[in-house]
Amino acid sequence: MNPLPPLGALRAFEAVARLGSVVKAAESLHVTHSAISHQLRTLEGFLGLSLFLREGKKLLLTEEGRIYALRVRGALGDMAEATQRLQSCPKPHDITIGVVPSFALHWLLPRLPDFKAKYPQYTVNLRAGLGFEDMSNGLLDLAIRMGTGNWEGLQQQHLMDETVLLVAAAHFMPRPQTLAEVQTAVVIANPAIQWTSWCQAAGLADWRPKPAYTYNDSNLEVEAVRLGHGIALSRLSLVSAAIEAGSLVKITEIEVPYQYPYWLIWPEKSSASRKLADFSAWIIGQANDFVNGRNS
Structure with missing residues (x-):
């Protein structure tokens, strides 16, 4: 004997129990009242x-x-969740990538058409987020993250180092021309980027800016700079395209290493x-092209 009742009967019963009415259950499941009554019997x-x-x-x-x-x-909820997870898993010609939002917006997105031109068979799905998503659930093929590496249970490849530099909008005035003027300029700060290393490299070891604006999101920081609200230390990967386009400018040529490089990571089971x-x-x-270009 089959120990499980028909699924349709269980769905009808759960709907009636939850909604308190055969009529409402029928409307919820898009069937007739008599069909619900039959399933209950x-x-x-x-x-x-x-x-x-x-x-x-x-x-x-x-x-x-x-x-x-x-x-x-509870059982129907578990079945629905399991089905949704299975449907969300990457398909053979889908590439699902977890990525930091700022890096995706300013560095990866402009380059993706080149990937599609070389590999038209793939559909690229980006899952942007700041959190470190669990890769054991099979929802990601790989991820691009910042950190120190050595993540347990994951394969990882160093992608590139990052640097920070001082930038402003091309139309920002008065634009600092000297380090003395930098110290009196309107500053936009991001808590993720510390000024200590840059100040030391600039010979301003005893100076720290007093920000007029502080944003804990790199995209907000870059946009505020672009709008001409002030100068900011920013990661090169986020501003290099705008510098090349002429909408942002370097205030000085001083660049210092950012504490976290970019890594490509993926589940061990996906290695082949x-x-x-x-x-x-x-x-x-x-x-490599990006790093070689900035070093040339």
Whole structure:
């Protein structure tokens, strides 16, 4: 004997128990009232007991029915979540990439058309987020993250180092021309970027800026600079395209290393993946071109 009742009967029962009405359950499941009533009779026949007390047109759950409804609701929820996770897993020709939002916006997005031109068979899905997403759930093929490396249970490839530099909008006035003028300029700060190393490299070891604005999001910081609100220390990967386009300018030529490099990481089980090999080779090449360009 099959120990499980029909799924349709369970769905109908859960809907009636949750909504308190055959009419509402039928509307929720887009079936007729008679279909719901039939499913309830089927389930009660399967179980050999009544799940409802019938008082005229009212249906009241028995105590056994109330407990069963809670467990059925949980089981159906688990099934829905498992189905959604399975549907969300990358398909053979999908590449799903976890990435820091600022890096995705300012560095990766402008380069993705080149990847698509070389590998038209792939669909690229970006999942932007600041958190370190668990890669054991199979929802990501790989991720681009900043950090110190040595993440347990993950394969990792150093992608590139990062530097920070002082920038302003091309139209920002008065634009500092000397280090003395830097010290009196309007400053936009980001807590993720410390000024200590830059000040030491600039010979201003005893000076620290008093920011007029502080933003804990790199995209907000870059946009505020672009709008001409002030000068800021920013990561080169986020501003290099704007500097090349002429909308942002370097205040000085001083660049200092950022404490966290970029890494390409992926689950160990994905190491033999063709799409991982294709995307890794492409993005490592892009990173090398970027680093060589800034060093030339």
